[in-house]
Amino acid sequence: MAKGKLTDRQRRILDFIQEFTSDNGYPPSIRQIGASVGISSTSVVNYNLNRLVEEGFLDRDKNVSRGIRLTDKLLKATGNLGxxxxxxxxxxxxxxxxxxxxxxxxxxxxxxxxxxxxxxxxxxxxxxxxxxxxxxxxxxxxxxxxxxxxxxxxxxxxxxxxxxxxxxxxxxxxxxxxxxxxxxxxxxxxxxxxxxxxxxxxxxxxxxxxxxxxxxxxx
Amino acid sequence: MAKGKLTDRQRRILDFIQEFTSDNGYPPSIRQIGASVGISSTSVVNYNLNRLVEEGFLDRDKNVSRGIRLTDKLLKATGNLGxxxxxxxxxxxxxxxxxxxxxxxxxxxxxxxxxxxxxxxxxxxxxxxxxxxxxxxxxxxxxxxxxxxxxxxxxxxxxxxxxxxxxxxxxxxxxxxxxxxxxxxxxxxxxxxxxxxxxxxxxxxxxxxxxxxxxxxxx
DNA sequence: CTTGACATAGAACGTATGTTCCGCTAGAAT
DNA sequence: ATTCTAGCGGAACATACGTTCTATGTCAAG
Incomplete structure (x- = not known):
C-alpha cells in the first residue's frame, strides 16, 4: 500500500475514466474500463479501482452502476476540471x-x-x-x-x-x-x-x- | 408534440438530473428520478425522458445504465455549465x-x-x-x-x-x-x-x- | 525452500437498471 | 357516443453491471 505508487495500468484507468466521462457525460462501467485497458476480468478492474480509492484518486458508491467519481485531487492535478x-x-x-x-x-x-x-x-x-x-x-x-x-x-x-x-x-x-x-x-x-x-x-x-x-x- | 411545451414534471426531472449529476458525478437511474419527482412507475419516467430527448434537452444511450446526458441547450440556458x-x-x-x-x-x-x-x-x-x-x-x-x-x-x-x-x-x-x-x-x-x-x-x-x-x- | 503480499484470470451469483407490454383515465377532436 | 391521444401505473422481462469466490503466478522477505 505504498502511498502514491500507481502502476501503469492504474494510470491508464484514470485516463480512461476521465476521457470517457468527458465524452459521454457519465462514467464507464467496470467492463468498459477493462476492455479499454486490456483487462479481461471484471474482478481485476474492481481490484484496481479499490486501490485507486485507497490512494484518494476515486470515490465509489457501492452497488451503483457507474458509481465512480474522480476526486478533486485528480481533476486538479491533470488540470481538466470540466x-x-x-x-x-x-x-x-x-x-x-x-x-x-x-x-x-x-x-x-x-x-x-x-x-x-x-x-x-x-x-x-x-x-x-x-x-x-x-x-x-x-x-x-x-x-x-x-x-x-x-x-x-x-x-x-x-x-x-x-x-x-x-x-x-x-x-x-x-x-x-x-x-x-x-x-x-x-x-x-x-x-x-x-x-x-x-x-x-x-x-x-x-x-x-x-x-x-x-x-x-x-x- | 408541441415544441417547447414542458410539463411541470418534466422541468422537475431536468432540475433533478442536473443537481444529482452535479452532486454525485454520475447521472441518476430511472428509479431515482421517479422517486425524486414522485413517479412510481419506471415506464412513466422512461416516457418523460424520451419526451425530453425529443425536445432536445437530453441525450440518451440505449441499454446503458444512467445513460443520460444533458445537452448544451439546457446547460447554457440555465447558465450552469459546471x-x-x-x-x-x-x-x-x-x-x-x-x-x-x-x-x-x-x-x-x-x-x-x-x-x-x-x-x-x-x-x-x-x-x-x-x-x-x-x-x-x-x-x-x-x-x-x-x-x-x-x-x-x-x-x-x-x-x-x-x-x-x-x-x-x-x-x-x-x-x-x-x-x-x-x-x-x-x-x-x-x-x-x-x-x-x-x-x-x-x-x-x-x-x-x-x-x-x-x-x-x-x- | 517456504511464506505471504500482490496482481491477475475466470466463473458464478445477485441485483440494479433499462425495456416492454398491458390496462386505465381524462380530455379533445370527430 | 365514439375515437384518438397524451399521460400515468403496474408488472414482467432481459440484461448490464457490481460483487464475490476460487485458482494461478510472481517476487521479495524470512
Whole structure:
C-alpha cells in the first residue's frame, strides 16, 4: 500500500475514466474500463479501482452502476476540471528581477494557489502558468499592481507577440510587444504614448515567455 | 408534440438530473428520478425522458445504465455549465458615449457573444455583464483597446471601487476609482502618474456600474 | 525452500437498471 | 357516443453491471 505508487495500468484507468466521462457525460462501467485497458476480468478492474480509492484518486458508491467519481485531487492535478483550465499560480513578477520559472521536469502539483480560466479563452493548454504582478513598474505595458498575467513558456516568439523579456543591461523584466527589424529588436510598449526600446544586440535580452492573458480582479 | 411545451414534471426531472449529476458525478437511474419527482412507475419516467430527448434537452444511450446526458441547450440556458459563469457580451464601451445597458426585464439569452469566467473569480453572479473596450481613450485607467471589462450593475458604489462613470459635461465615459470627499467626488485614475478629477456637483456624473474584472486576451 | 503480499484470470451469483407490454383515465377532436 | 391521444401505473422481462469466490503466478522477505 505504498502511498502514491500507481502502476501503469492504474494510470491508464484514470485516463480512461476521465476521457470517457468527458465524452459521454457519465462514467464507464467496470467492463468498459477493462476492455479499454486490456483487462479481461471484471474482478481485476474492481481490484484496481479499490486501490485507486485507497490512494484518494476515486470515490465509489457501492452497488451503483457507474458509481465512480474522480476526486478533486485528480481533476486538479491533470488540470481538466470540466471546461475549466486550472492555471497554477507559480509566483509573482517583479520588475527588478527575472521571472522565476518552475523547472520543466517537476510537476506543478505543489502550487496551492491557482486561477481558473475557461478553455476557450486560451488556444493552447501546454506550459501555461500565471504570475501576479507586484508594483507599478509595468504601467507602460498597461499592467498594474495586482494584475494576473497568464503566460505560455515559448521561446519562439513572432512579430507582434507580447512577451516578458529580461533586459540584461537594465536588469529588469518588462512586458512589451516585440518586433524583429533587420538586425535589431524593437520592444514596443502597449501604451501608445510611450516610446519603444530598440535593442541592437539580441544577446542583451532574454524572452521569458509569451503573454496570453491579463486578468485584473477588482471586486 | 408541441415544441417547447414542458410539463411541470418534466422541468422537475431536468432540475433533478442536473443537481444529482452535479452532486454525485454520475447521472441518476430511472428509479431515482421517479422517486425524486414522485413517479412510481419506471415506464412513466422512461416516457418523460424520451419526451425530453425529443425536445432536445437530453441525450440518451440505449441499454446503458444512467445513460443520460444533458445537452448544451439546457446547460447554457440555465447558465450552469459546471463551475463556469456565462457572462453575456452585451456591447462595447466607447469613451465618446454612455454605456448602453441592456434593459432589466429582457433576458440576455439573445446575446450570441459571451465570455465565460469561473465562478470563484466573482463573488456575486447577478446583473453581471461584459463590455469590450474599443479605442485607446481609457489608457489612463490601464485599460487598452480590445480589453474586456466585466461589470456589475450597481449604483451603490463605495469608496475605492472602480466604476464606469459618464461625465455629462465632458460627454465621455471613463473608468476611474471613485472616492467621496466631503461634498465633492474624486475620480482617481488607475495610472498613478496621472492626476485625479474632482467633481464639485454630483449631478455632473452618472455611475454606470462597478468594474469587477478586466480581461485582456492577447493570443 | 517456504511464506505471504500482490496482481491477475475466470466463473458464478445477485441485483440494479433499462425495456416492454398491458390496462386505465381524462380530455379533445370527430 | 365514439375515437384518438397524451399521460400515468403496474408488472414482467432481459440484461448490464457490481460483487464475490476460487485458482494461478510472481517476487521479495524470512
Amino acid at each position: 471546461e475549466v483550465i486550472r492555471i497554477p499560480m507559480v509566483g509573482r513578477i517583479f520588475a527588478s528581477e527575472p521571472v522565476h520559472l518552475p523547472s520543466t521536469d517537476s510537476p506543478m502539483f505543489g502550487a496551492d494557489e491557482a486561477i481558473e480560466i475557461t478553455r476557450d479563452m486560451l488556444s493552447s493548454t501546454d506550459e501555461v502558468f500565471a504570475l501576479e504582478v507586484k508594483g507599478d513598474s509595468m504601467i507602460d505595458a498597461m499592467v498594474s499592481d495586482g494584475d494576473i498575467v497568464v503566460m505560455k513558456r515559448d521561446y519562439h516568439w513572432s512579430n507582434g507577440d507580447m512577451v516578458a523579456v529580461w533586459l540584461r543591461d537594465l536588469e529588469e523584466t518588462t512586458l512589451k510587444y516585440i518586433y524583429h527589424e533587420g538586425n535589431t529588436i524593437r520592444l514596443q510598449p502597449a501604451n501608445p504614448t510611450m516610446d519603444p526600446i530598440i535593442i541592437e544586440d539580441p544577446k542583451h535580452l532574454e524572452v521569458q515567455g509569451k503573454v496570453m492573458l491579463v486578468v485584473r480582479q477588482l471586486a | 463551475e463556469v459563469i456565462r457572462i453575456p457580451m452585451v456591447g462595447r464601451i466607447f469613451a465618446s458615449e454612455p454605456v448602453h445597458l441592456p434593459s432589466t426585464d429582457s433576458p440576455m439569452f439573445g446575446a450570441d457573444e459571451a465570455i465565460e469566467i469561473t465562478r470563484d473569480m466573482l463573488s456575486s453572479t447577478d446583473e453581471v455583464f461584459a463590455l469590450e473596450v474599443k479605442g485607446d481613450s481609457m489608457i489612463d485607467a490601464m485599460v487598452s483597446d480590445g480589453d474586456i471589462v466585466v461589470m456589475k450593475r450597481d449604483y451603490h458604489w463605495s469608496n475605492g471601487d472602480m466604476v464606469a462613470v459618464w461625465l455629462r459635461d465632458l460627454e465621455e465615459t471613463t473608468l476611474k476609482y471613485i472616492y467621496h470627499e466631503g461634498n465633492t467626488i474624486r475620480l482617481q485614475p488607475a495610472n498613478p502618474t496621472m492626476d485625479p478629477i474632482i467633481i464639485e456637483d454630483p449631478k455632473h456624473l452618472e455611475v454606470q456600474g462597478k468594474v469587477m474584472l478586466v480581461v485582456r486576451q492577447l493570443a
